Amino acid sequence: MTAMATEVIAMPTVLARARGGDHDAFAELIETHEAMVYSVAWNFFGDRGKAEEIAQDVFLQLYRNLATIESESHLLFWLRQVATRRCIDVTRRSRLKAVSLDDAGDLPAREHAADPLLDKRLRQLVGELPDVQRAVVTLRYQEDLDPAEICRIVGMPVNTVKSHLHRALQALRRKLESH
Amino acid sequence: MKTGLLVLVFTIAAAFPAAAQQINLDFPGLADKADEVVDVTLDATMLRMAAKFLSNDDADQRNVRDMIHNLEGVYVRSYDFGSDGDYDPRASADRVRSQLGANWKPLVNVRSRTKENVSIFADMRGDKVNGLVIISAEPHEFTVVNIVGPVDIDRLASLEGEFGIPRFSAREKSHD
């Protein structure tokens, strides 16, 4: 039996290359995370143009602050946090309201939608929630985060997050039942 | 008088509820005429600091540390002149005396034609000395000491030795 020597060559990660000034690596990072960032803004506003603008701003901010990003998990946390907080800030500054069902009529069709009308209606109702509730619901159901993870992103005690989530679900149920 | 000295001794019997005071020890122009000047200005903070550096192994230094423990200030001006007539001893002494209020009582006044004239004043509180001014005027030297705070005069007079430091005046004096 021949002994085989395995040589492990440590390859620099995409993050490390991006930190080193490699633009291609940074573009790769964008492609990896663009759906998450874009969707946070999309689910928040229901406005394609606004979601694109916010998502671009988030990645520009990331480009400036790459030096502070320590790991892949840190990058994910950072993007979720900055995207969420930027959405809340934009809402509070402009008092942007959620789009109506009519406005959302040209939304791209989503795969696996059991009931496209229900999805559309839910997105509209989420968009009508108060900004913090909207952020908590988006992180909970889009990103599948538990309240402990959400509280780190929005900077609130975990019980406050749970309370927002509970009130948001109550409001959504009430509105769905009233139609 | 065989020694040519006129000594006036004042006895302090009454208590004077006056606070010890720091007096003005500025003598304009005197330092310019003097060959040697000693200027010691130590407030309470500096005295506390000095106390930390006084040796336990030396009896004199231990003694000094005990003495300065509650003092609020120690101020000395001493001018050593090269020849007679470089300054006016009486005017300089009067400048100090004029600042001493009613609470300051003369303890000793030594007057000599050939040696030192020394006047000692105390700020008395009951039987406690709460401040001291010593004025020493002789043809070649003028010295004022102002101690602010409770002073043990007997202990002060008992201080001997050089404490390991040079003598304050270049001119060796003979008091004996």
Place this chain on the structure above:
Amino acid sequence: MNLERDLTRALRRTPPPPGFAGRVMQRIEREGVQARRVRPVWWRAAAASLTLAALLGGYTAHHVIEQRRGEHARDQVLLAMRIAGAKMRYARQQVHGIGSER
């Protein structure tokens, strides 16, 4: 109806319109966005060492200055007390001398 399951489906991630990464990179070029520089670890270590050295040096200098101030204050006290003691003794000697002459 299962609201939470429906929300998970309705809010699932959606990709941005094609070419998103390219548009971000164009903005970086166009707006001249600058990445904040990463200071190498050795640089930080050197900076930390220099800071520590400065602090230690400062502390030592402060300690030396305090020591000198204290010693100077001690010498001043001893000098003042020696002068005061000498004047007191002189006055006492004169008083006692007059007393003994009588």
